[in-house]
Amino acid sequence: MSALVRIPDETKAKLDRLAQQTEKTRAALIIEALSALEERWFWQAFHATYEKIAQDPHHGEALRLERENEAGALKDGL
Numbered sequence: 001m002s003a004l005v006r007i008p009d010e011t012k013a014k015l016d017r018l019a020q021q022t023e024k025t026r027a028a029l030i031i032e033a034l035s036a037l038e039e040r041w042f043w044q045a046f047h048a049t050y051e052k053i054a055q056d057p058h059h060g061e062a063l064r065l066e067r068e069n070e071a072g073a074l075k076d077g078l
Contacts (some may be wrong), residue, residue: 050063
């Protein structure tokens with residue numbers, strides 16, 4: 001499976017430099033970068049949703065109580 005993607009020369013040079021430094025293929029670096037970006041966006045959305053819930057008086061209190069009730073299940077003290 002192959003695709004042609006046009007990227008600026010600067011970006012290609014950066015990709016080549018990173019590939020050489022890490023001894024990974026360009027494809028491996030692109031896959032890794034996309035996975036990291038996808039994970040970052042997931043956690044941004046997750047935290048934004050929890051913040052929105054926490055700001056709602058009714059749902060925020062319910063969330064606080066749920067976390068308080070589950071805190072005893074955690075043995076690491078966090």
